[in-house]
Amino acid sequence: MISTEKIFNSGREAAASGYNQARAGGNRVYSASHNGITFRIYLDETLTTVTNSHPTMKQIMTMHNLSKKQTDIIHNCLLDLLESNSLNNPSFLPKALNSLIKLQGFGIEMSGIYISLDEDQQNVPDYLDEGIAFEFMDDQVTLSFKEAIRIIIDWCHSHNQTKQFNLDETLDNLKKRLL
Structure with a gap:
């Protein structure tokens, strides 16, 4: 604090x-x-x-001072991306992470991860000035690039997703690109 x-x-x-x-x-x-x-x-x-x-809130919010509601929004966003799939994609989480590496946002019906550096400004929500935003349903949390990437990496490791979808290389590339 x-x-x-x-x-x-x-x-x-x-x-x-x-x-x-x-x-x-x-x-x-x-x-x-x-x-x-x-x-x-x-x-x-x-x-x-x-x-x-x-x-500005985006500079103060860190993974250590998020409220339970904010933590739940991030968790539910990542979980929804993980569990949502299509014929050609067993999970949208790897696709979303690869989009961030390309500095592009990614969204599905109820969830999305958006980045202020996206060249397609129509893909950047109005509230997002700088950093990365996690959306779930009608709620959102915006964090600095560094904090957002740390949370994504911690979440993937704590939910044992690095092995299932071969995310180690993707998470390393995400770190190199945005940390």
């Missing part, structure tokens, strides 16, 4: 670090980071005063 004081001080430092560039570009809203936390910062009409700032 990150203390309120650390968030406040990091926000102040982040605002200061991006202020001159935002003013020079005429931007009333900008993003800047400090201590690994990204903030959204808002300036007044004259571009002289910071009126508000807040951390």
